[in-house]
Amino acid sequence: MNFNHLKVFYESARELNFSRAAERLSISQPAVSIQIKQLEVMLQVKLFNKIGNKVFLSGAGKLLLEYAQKIFELENEAEKAINEIKEIKKGALHIGTTKTYAHYLMPNYISHFHALYPGVSIHLSEGSSLEMIQSLFNMQNELAIVASTEYPKPLQSIAFGKEEVLLVASPDHILAKKASITMKELARFPLVMREEGSATRKAVVDMFKKMRLAPAILYEASNLEFIKELLERGEGASFIVRSAVEKELSQGILKEIVISDVSITMNTHIVYINEDSLSRIARAFIDMLIIWQDK
Amino acid sequence: MNFNHLKVFYESARELNFSRAAERLSISQPAVSIQIKQLEVMLQVKLFNKIGNKVFLSGAGKLLLEYAQKIFELENEAEKAINEIKEIKKGALHIGTTKTYAHYLMPNYISHFHALYPGVSIHLSEGSSLEMIQSLFNMQNELAIVASTEYPKPLQSIAFGKEEVLLVASPDHILAKKASITMKELARFPLVMREEGSATRKAVVDMFKKMRLAPAILYEASNLEFIKELLERGEGASFIVRSAVEKELSQGILKEIVISDVSITMNTHIVYINEDSLSRIARAFIDMLIIWQDK
DNA sequence: TTATTCCATAACTTTTATTTATAGGCAATA
DNA sequence: TATTGCCTATAAATAAAAGTTATGGAATAA
Numbered sequence: 001m002n003f004n005h006l007k008v009f010y011e012s013a014r015e016l017n018f019s020r021a022a023e024r025l026s027i028s029q030p031a032v033s034i035q036i037k038q039l040e041v042m043l044q045v046k047l048f049n050k051i052g053n054k055v056f057l058s059g060a061g062k063l064l065l066e067y068a069q070k071i072f073e074l075e076n077e078a079e080k081a082i083n084e085i086k087e088i089k090k091g092a093l094h095i096g097t098t099k100t101y102a103h104y105l106m107p108n109y110i111s112h113f114h115a116l117y118p119g120v121s122i123h124l125s126e127g128s129s130l131e132m133i134q135s136l137f138n139m140q141n142e143l144a145i146v147a148s149t150e151y152p153k154p155l156q157s158i159a160f161g162k163e164e165v166l167l168v169a170s171p172d173h174i175l176a177k178k179a180s181i182t183m184k185e186l187a188r189f190p191l192v193m194r195e196e197g198s199a200t201r202k203a204v205v206d207m208f209k210k211m212r213l214a215p216a217i218l219y220e221a222s223n224l225e226f227i228k229e230l231l232e233r234g235e236g237a238s239f240i241v242r243s244a245v246e247k248e249l250s251q252g253i254l255k256e257i258v259i260s261d262v263s264i265t266m267n268t269h270i271v272y273i274n275e276d277s278l279s280r281i282a283r284a285f286i287d288m289l290i291i292w293q294d295k
Numbered sequence: 296m297n298f299n300h301l302k303v304f305y306e307s308a309r310e311l312n313f314s315r316a317a318e319r320l321s322i323s324q325p326a327v328s329i330q331i332k333q334l335e336v337m338l339q340v341k342l343f344n345k346i347g348n349k350v351f352l353s354g355a356g357k358l359l360l361e362y363a364q365k366i367f368e369l370e371n372e373a374e375k376a377i378n379e380i381k382e383i384k385k386g387a388l389h390i391g392t393t394k395t396y397a398h399y400l401m402p403n404y405i406s407h408f409h410a411l412y413p414g415v416s417i418h419l420s421e422g423s424s425l426e427m428i429q430s431l432f433n434m435q436n437e438l439a440i441v442a443s444t445e446y447p448k449p450l451q452s453i454a455f456g457k458e459e460v461l462l463v464a465s466p467d468h469i470l471a472k473k474a475s476i477t478m479k480e481l482a483r484f485p486l487v488m489r490e491e492g493s494a495t496r497k498a499v500v501d502m503f504k505k506m507r508l509a510p511a512i513l514y515e516a517s518n519l520e521f522i523k524e525l526l527e528r529g530e531g532a533s534f535i536v537r538s539a540v541e542k543e544l545s546q547g548i549l550k551e552i553v554i555s556d557v558s559i560t561m562n563t564h565i566v567y568i569n570e571d572s573l574s575r576i577a578r579a580f581i582d583m584l585i586i587w588q589d590k
Numbered sequence: 591t592t593a594t595t596c597c598a599t600a601a602c603t604t605t606t607a608t609t610t611a612t613a614g615g616c617a618a619t620a
Numbered sequence: 621t622a623t624t625g626c627c628t629a630t631a632a633a634t635a636a637a638a639g640t641t642a643t644g645g646a647a648t649a650a
Contacts, residue, residue, distance in 0.1 A: 001370055003298030004607080019627060031608050033629060038606095043377055049572035053616050053627055056434060059387065059574055060380045067373035071366055075296050078362035082338055085355045092354065139351055277344040279354055299638075314596060326639050328598060348596055348647050 147199030190218035391427035442494030485513035
């Protein structure tokens, strides 16, 4: 069936007057006559009966009108739904972040975003930077927020936020007693470390390497809460992103150990496949991140 | 929204491969690319994302696919439903007949028709010939089966069946004793008559007039069953269409009084507005009537 | 690296839709 | 019963749209 024909039929069937249908469709009356005739030929069925001056629907016409009505209703619904997506009134955004980000920073951003676009549902997944980059190609996530700057394939990214990495320990820890410490001194103290593949660990190890040093490792764990628990019990010191220990620092449960000769930072990036394929929602999310990154 | 675009989108979204979609649509691949691009421009939304060689649906694309699916499903249903009408597998037929026809002849025809087209429902309405002709213009009935041959407006009709009009009375009635009777003799006997406007009455009166006679009227009633009841009790004689008294004649309850000098017949007609506007069902019904009229 | 798959673009052609002009049927009206 | 208005049908011409072929380029698989 030709939907052009159907549209013309639909208006004609509603009006039961070809001339007025033509007006509604903003076409000429002969165009209507022709289109309807063609539809009748295609379907091999009379759709209208003409008695004298007036036009009536045939049985088949009545039947077709019902379907046409449903079809054009769906068309309207579809357009409305797409407009809502365009206006970011609804939709979904899938973001992959590293674990630290997911727990300590994203909640804040998500609540800002939700206030702006209450109809959008956000789906967060967490994993290593590499896994999150992979998830972009799987179409599992549209955005990845990661610390590493090396991407395996042609990806686009924008720098977003510097994260300070602090050395922290229990206030009772031996290192916490000192006013400050140098990297060289620190290399002698075994540290609690994040797992291999962690962006934080990489930043720390890189800094040691840069100073031609290597850290000693006391414990290794991927769960940050577990690491903090160890630290609170006085079991060593660890490098942790500031935002992940802010609460413990302010409560005095943990204490920052100032390193006098360096400061370790991690540059985080928003990564995505390419600008063109970004949904409006993703764009809006990025805009919001950039606006709020300093606050 | 342009449904051509939508159709192309639909196949492309199902295949996630423009070239294969083009094959299914029996068009070239560039045609698909162009149509989809146009749809995206119209809707102001990206429908597909392309990663490397592969094509994926965007959020808006997924949404649109759902609607497209429903729409094309409806299209199929509509075509099926219309085919059923074309094949007279379903539908309705509205017929108007005179009272005699409705009661004594139509049931027979209707059961034949029903055997041929079990999906079609038949709606019978009865009234005077004039009322039934009117009902054609009201679109209340598609066919009228009437006895009169005079129609107020340009109608089409085909002759269908001659109905013999018999003079009948109780076997005990004085007229029933005679071998036969002439019209002139009959004019002296008061008759039981159908109501004014009845086609049977008109045929009888016309015949009297033709012989420059006029019938005497004993009783007048519109209900044929009531008239037969009167006759059975020996209350006069009446002209009745053969098919309406066949049963009583064969049972010997009533007896035909042979009129020697004339025979009264009524020509019945199938009347409709015009040939072109007849539904397939109506045509099928007419065909069946003509085939069965002699049996 | 080469061959292959797949989409995009451009120029051109075909098909389809639409227009203008016109005719003719029916119905209300004077 | 002519007259006018209201509708639809038809024809020829035009405009718009969809489609084609040819070609290029990017990505993938052999």
